[in-house]
Amino acid sequence: DESLHEILGIDKKYRSLGIIGARTGAGPHAISADEAVKASNTEVIIFETSNDTKGGGGHGNLIVFGAEEVSDARRAVEITLNSLSWAFGGVVGNEAGFLEVQYTARASHVLAKYFGAELGKAWGLINGCPASVGMLMADAAVKAADVKIVKHCSPGHNTCFTSEFTIFVTGDSGAVKQAVLAGKETAIKLLRTMGGEPEAMAKPYF
């Protein structure tokens, strides 16, 4: 609707909007939406995050895809929702907290626009809650492989005041994967000392 376009400052060429919102899982949604723009004629024009109000310690999100055709907007939403089934495999947690790792060999526009990626290059997300877990993951990750930190988040910086510490890294595809997996290994050991056996929310995809 024109009014909604106006108040949100959305270009009128995007006659169709694809809208996704969730109270948890901003990381899985980010990489899923990135897959969606790779495979559809759309752009993400809004990606906002919220403090996870379901008790999980992370972020929720609101994602708006802009498209000229309604079929494109619909396709972007479908791809995003389907991709979540593997992307949640990057989240592993127990009652004390969680880790999240995401990895792509070829980042697209969503990760570039909102999460520090370089278009077409490898990108990784290394995140832990509470923030101390994330900080120790980050330390292990940058020691394990030659990667560049392109953005970081902490309770007071670039988060919605969540109890998380996150780094986004780029570099050679093998190095990014190695860094991400080193972070994950560190977090699993830490979470084990803080609570029960950490469980993945879906089958890990890498």
Add this chain to the structure above:
Amino acid sequence: DESLHEILGIDKKYRSLGIIGARTGAGPHAISADEAVKASNTEVIIFETSNDTKGGGGHGNLIVFGAEEVSDARRAVEITLNSLSWAFGGVVGNEAGFLEVQYTARASHVLAKYFGAELGKAWGLINGCPASVGMLMADAAVKAADVKIVKHCSPGHNTCFTSEFTIFVTGDSGAVKQAVLAGKETAIKLLRTMGGEPEAMAKPYF
């Protein structure tokens, strides 16, 4: 106390303060406090919101009424608390999220000062959680009737990083009510597809 007046920058003419705080329900509190200032010799001098830490996805609040007489401050608090019993009728939810709609034919100073209303004119609140629900409510509302959006809130704008999307609308009294009810209908359909039958927190008042 003088110290509290000073640190909060409260005019000393307000010798009595009426204080209300809640961890949930900022919308019902807003319209209830508006009723209170209509019917008492008080002003709302602080209306701050917080991220609902009880898991509900919305906002808590802190409301301070300023009055010259203690009986006025007390009366404002009483009217607010009594009004909550109907105002929570505007909130309908299930385990996946909620909608909130509020409506008044004649907004007073609280809604004008903090929520975009025009004094003495009709005003409506159209809100949904997760934010995708609220955005689709807003779209349905502005298509259903000739109303003006005077303010909007999203996870990254004008909220405490909650997973909500909200519009406040003004216009002709009948149009505002029609817009609000169209938003509500849309949200109920959406919430049904996401979880169990949505339930109102009190009897709907319009």
Add this chain to the structure above:
Amino acid sequence: DESLHEILGIDKKYRSLGIIGARTGAGPHAISADEAVKASNTEVIIFETSNDTKGGGGHGNLIVFGAEEVSDARRAVEITLNSLSWAFGGVVGNEAGFLEVQYTARASHVLAKYFGAELGKAWGLINGCPASVGMLMADAAVKAADVKIVKHCSPGHNTCFTSEFTIFVTGDSGAVKQAVLAGKETAIKLLRTMGGEPEAMAKPYF
């Protein structure tokens, strides 16, 4: 690691970092970390707070100690964790909310840097959730003794949008203790009217 030092802007003289993070209890962590810097050759170089995502209504935290020797960093972490066992005695709550009071006769660098204390002087924290409880605690505290409010927090100021109202006070050691205890007494009465008998999270230490 050098990368982590760089992105966080940490002086390289701090070759060792002691890292603590929690999703709840920023107040107990603050006074515990203050004890740690008193008794170890460290500084707190990061103290960030987060919105408590476990439903408690308060703040989580990320604390980083900087040290030149690894044994110092380790000692600071140990003292902090040990101190938490008494510091949580300052938190008393029920299902409706909570109060927190903290007191020290001699504040050190953490309280001075982040919480308005004067080095070596008495300092008190008076906090309540929901914010209305904290505001009434503050009023009772400043009426009970001659103390100076050095900082205050409310849902919209100096908090992570939590439903809290807090004051930090300084003054004569006896006056600070008296003010803090007056605030506590007020909150316990209020919480009793709102829910079950409030319970302390550990044995009160003063």
